[in-house]
Amino acid sequence: MTDSKSAVTPPVGGALSDIAKRVSETRFTLQTDDSADGRELHRQLSSELTDYLLPRINRTPAPFMIAVGGSTGAGKSTLVNSLVGRSVSPSGVRRPTTGNPIVIHNPADSKFFESQSFLSDLPRSSTSEATTPSVVLTPDEGVEPGTAILDCPDIDSIAESNRELARRILMSADLWMFVTTANRYADAAPWGLLKEAAVRNTSVAIVLDRVPPQANREVRHHLSSLLSESGLANSPIFAVAELELEGGLLPHSAIYPIRSWISQVSSEGRSQDRIRQRTLSGSISALPSQVRSLADFAESQESTFGGLQQSVEQTFDGAQEGLTEVFSDGRVLHGEVNARWQDFVGTGQLFRGLEPTMARMRDRISAAVTGKHDAASPLHIAILRSAAISLREQAIAAVDEVGTDWLRDPAGAELMEAHPELRHAAKDLEDSVKSAVSGWSNEVNALVREIGQGRKSKARILSFGVGGVCAVIEYAAFWDPKYAKSGDQASANDANVALGLAGTIFGEQEAVNLIASVRDRFLTAAAGIVGDCRAPFDNVLQLSAVPARQSGALRASGDRLEVAL
Template sequence: MSAVNWHDVAVTSRNEQDEPHDEQRPPSSSAGALAAVALLEEVRGDLGAAALPLALPDVEQARRDAAGAVAQLDDYILPRYRRLDAPLLAVVGGSTGAGKSTLVNALVGHPVTRSGAIRPTTRQPILLHHPSEAAWFEGQRVLPSLSRIRGYVASSPVPASRAGAVPDAGAMSSLVLVADPAVPAGIAVLDAPDVDSISDDNRKLAAQLLAAADLWIFVTTANRYADAVPWKLLLDAASRDIMVAVVLDRVPPGAEREVSEDLRSLLDREGLDAAQLFMIPETTLDPLGMLPAGAVLPVRTWLGELAADAAGRSEIARRTLNGTVRALAGRVAAVAQAAREQEAAADNLEAAAVSAYHDAAGRILDATRDGALLRGEVLARWQDFVGTGEFFRALEQNVGRFRDRMGAFFRGEPPPAVRVEAAIETGLQAVIIDEAANAAEDTDQRWRTDPAGRQLLGTADLSGTTPGFEDRAAAEIRAWQEALMELIRTEGQGKRTQARWLSFGINGLGAALMIVVFSMTAGLTGLEVGVAGGTAVVGQRLLEAVFGEDAVRRMAEKAREDLHARCQRLLEEERQKFLTRLPERDERAPQTLAAHADALVRLADAA
C-alpha cells in the first residue's frame, strides 16, 4: 500500500502559456488537417469575442453556451485535434456519494484520492497517468486553465479518508497529477468533483472536466440512477457520441437483474445503447477504505483492453472528437441566433431614440413655419418695431409711397430691432427645449418597456434634457441669427442693393427676414391670423423692396434650412445620452458565427 504526497509542478494560466511544443501541432501536415485546426482556432476567437450584453430572454443560457464552447475548444477539441495519438482521458464522474473516488482507488489498487462521508470530498481534481506519459499532461495541452500540481506516491499506506489532496476550496483551479504504474499506458483516469455538488464551483468544474473527456466512467448507485442531474449530463454525452461506461455502485444482493434491466432500458431509450454497464455489489470496505479487488475487476479489465488497443483508442478519440465537433456546431448556431437577437434588440432601441428625436425635430420645424412663433412677445416686439396698425393699412394701400418713410424709420438700427431678435431667440429656445424634453421622455419610456432598455438605463433618469442644453440651444440660435445677418450682407453686395439695405439697417432687415421665415399662419386663430398676417406682409414687402421677390424667397428658404439643420444637430447630440449606452457591436458577428456553425457541420461530416 502507498500514500500520495503533493508538490507544485507548474502554475500556468491560459494567458501565460509557453510557446507550443511538438505535441500541440497537428499530427498531420496535410492541408486538410491544418485547415481544420485553423477553422477551430478562428471559431474559438470569434466565440470568445461574441458579445451578448443585452438582457434578453434566454441570454444567460446563450452566454453559458458560448463560454462552454470556448472552454471545450481549449480543453478538448483543439488539443485532441492536434494530437489524436495522445493518451485517452477517462473522466470518472457522477453524483454526490456515488463512490467515484472509491472506484478510482480500487482501479489502481491503493488509496490515491480521498473518499469519505464529508461532502464534497473531491474538491481538487486528480489525474492519474502512467509514469511514461507524464509529458502529455504536465504542459498545458489539455485543460489549460488549470494549473498543475505534481503528486507522488509514497511508501507508507494511508487510509482513503486521508489520501489525496487535503480538501481545499482555494485549490479548485489546479489539477493534481499523479504518475502511477498501476494506470495502463494509453489511458489517464481523472477523478472529478460531484456533478450535483452543493458547491457551485464544484459543479462547474465537474462539467468542464467531463466536457474534456474522451470517454466517461459514470458512477451512480442502485437507488439514484434515475436522478435528473446525472441524466442531463448523460444526454449531453449522447449528443457528443462519446463512449460511456456506467458503473452502478452498491447494488443490493438479489437486485442485480432488476436494476440493471431498468437502467439498460433507460440508456437505450436515450440513445446510449452502446454504453458499457458495470455493477459493483453492496459490500463492506476494508480498513483502508478499499473495495475488494474482484469488485472492480471487470472495469479494470475493460480499461486495460482499451489501453492495449492503439487502433481502438484512435477510433474512440476520433469518434468522440467528431461527435463533439458536431455538438459544437449546434452550440455555435445557438450563439449566432442569440447574437442576431442582440442585434435586433439594439436596433430597436436605437430606432426608438432616433425616431423620438426625429419627431421632435419635425415638430420644431413645424413651429418655425406655421406662424406659432409670431405670437406673444415676438409679435409685440415686432409691432413696437414697425409701428401701429395704421402703418400696416397704409403699407397695404401703397407700399411704394411709404418706402421712404420705412427707410427713415429703420435708419440707424434702432434698439427695437434687437429686441425682436431677442424675443425670437427666447421663443425659439423655449420650443427647442420643450421638444428635446418630450423626445427624452418618450425615449426613456420606450426603453423602459424593453428588458434590454431597462438594463441599460438602470437607475439613471434620462427623461429630461441634459445639463447645459438650454445654453447650447441659445448659442445655436444666436449663431443662426448671425448667419442670417451674413446672408443679408452677402445678398446685398451690389452697390445699388447695398445702398438700400444700408438705409434700412442690417438688424432691421434681419428681423424682417426672421419674421418671413416664421410667416405661415396655419397655427394661428382668430385675431392672431390677421395681426400675424399683416406682420409677415410688412417684413416680406420690405425685403422685396430691397432685394427683389426671388432673392427674398431664396434667403428665407436658406435661412429655414440652416435653422432646421442646427436644431437637428442639437437634438442628435442630446440623443447620444441614450445611444452611448448601447454596447459596441460587430454587425457581422451573427453571420460569421452562423457560417462557422455550417463549417463545423461540414468538418464533422467529412470526418
C-alpha cells in the first residue's frame, strides 16, 4: 500500500487544513439567486476535502482506488463483474444498487474500509440489497492487495442523491475508469465530470463499450478528438466489442487489455505512485480558484443577510425613536379625548376670553367626582383608548414595513413564506397593548395615591378626587411643547390647562417631574410592545444567521494555499 505525500509540504498541509476549517464554517442559509450554485460547490468541496484530500495530508495509508463510473446502462457493473470474474455488482436495466457504491478490495485491505476511513458518514454493508445508501464492502482475493475497485452509482441517475454520491466517489479516487457506449459517448452528462477531471489533472481511462466492429475506427477517432479538446489527450481508450455475455460476464479476450492494464498499474509501485501524485497535486492546485468562487457565493449570503438585518434594525429602531414624538405631540389628545376633556373642565366659558380662577375650576371638578357630573371616568377611558390605538398602529406599521421590504428580496420572501408569523403583527398584540396601557394607568394611579400620602398634596387630591387627578396627569403626559406641531394652538392651550391644574394640586415643579415620569413610563411600556413585534424577525434572522466575514476567511485561506504552492 503506497502513500503519496511529496505534493503536500508542511505549508501546503497547513493551508489545506485551514481551507477545510473555513469551508466547514461556511453557511448558505438564505435563498439567494445564486444560493443553489453556492450550496452545490460547498457540498462538492466539503466532500473532496473530507473524502480525498484530508485523509492523504493526514498520512492515512489508503489503497489505490480505481473508480468505475458512467451513465445508466453503459455497462459499468458488467465490466466490474467481468474484471473480478464473478458477480459482485448487480447489472441490468433496473439496478437495485444504484444508490450503493460497491467496493471490491483484497481482504488484506478490509481494515481500511471497515474503519470508515473512506466515506465515513455512510454505514457499511455486506449486501447490495441495503435499502439506505451504504458502502457495500466486497472482499475478493482476485484483487491486488493495496488496490480497490469502486463501482459508482450512475452519474445521470434520476435521483439527485445518487448523482451526488457518484461524483463524490469519483472525486475520492486516484484513477477514473469511465465507461460509455458507442451510442452515448458524446452525451453531455459525462463530459462535465471529465472536464473537471482534466482541471484536477486526474488520471482517466475510457472504456468504450458495445462498439460495432465497422464503427470502431470512426468512434475511437471522434472520442479521441473530444478527449483532446477537454484536456484529456493522454487518456487511454479501451474498446469492447458488442459481444454475447458468457454467464453474465464479458469474454476473457474482450477485457484482457483492461485487466492487464489494471494489473500493471496495481503491481507497479512507481506507476501507481506517479498516478497518485498527479491526481493529488492536480486536486490541490485546483482548490484556490474553487475556494475563491465559494467565497463569492458566501459574500452574496453575507450581503443579503446584512440587508435583511438592516431592514429590521432601521425600521424598528426608527419606530422606537418615533414613539417619543407620537406620544408627546398631542395627537393622542385629539378626537374623542378632546371632547371628553372639554366636558371634564367645562370649557364652555373657559376659552371664550374669561379667566376663571383655579378655585372655580377645582369646584367644577370636585362637583364632577362627587356625583353631580362624573366627567373624569369618560376622559380617563378615552385617553387609554386613544393611546392604545396609537400604540397598536405604530407596532403594526413597523411589522408591515419590514415585511414589505423583505418581500422585495428572494431570501426575505422565502423566510416570510417559511415563517407565517412574520406576515402580521402577533395575534395577541391587541391584548398586549391593552395590558400595557392598563398597567401604565395603574402605575399612574399608584403614584398619585403615593404622593397623596403627604400632607402637602393630600387635601388637594381628595378635593379633586383621585380619578380626576389621574385623568389630568394622563392628559398632560401626552403633550410636550418640544414636540408640539406648529398651528396646534388648541392642544397647547388644553395641555397648559392640565399642567396648571397639576401644578395647583402638587406644586409646579413636582407636577412637572410627575408628568415627565408618567410619560417615560408609558414610553417604556410602548417600547416593550414594539420590541415584542420585532422579536419574531430577530428570531428568524438568528435561525438563518450567516457567519460574519466568512467570505474574507475563505479568500484568505485560498490565498494562503496559493502562496504555499
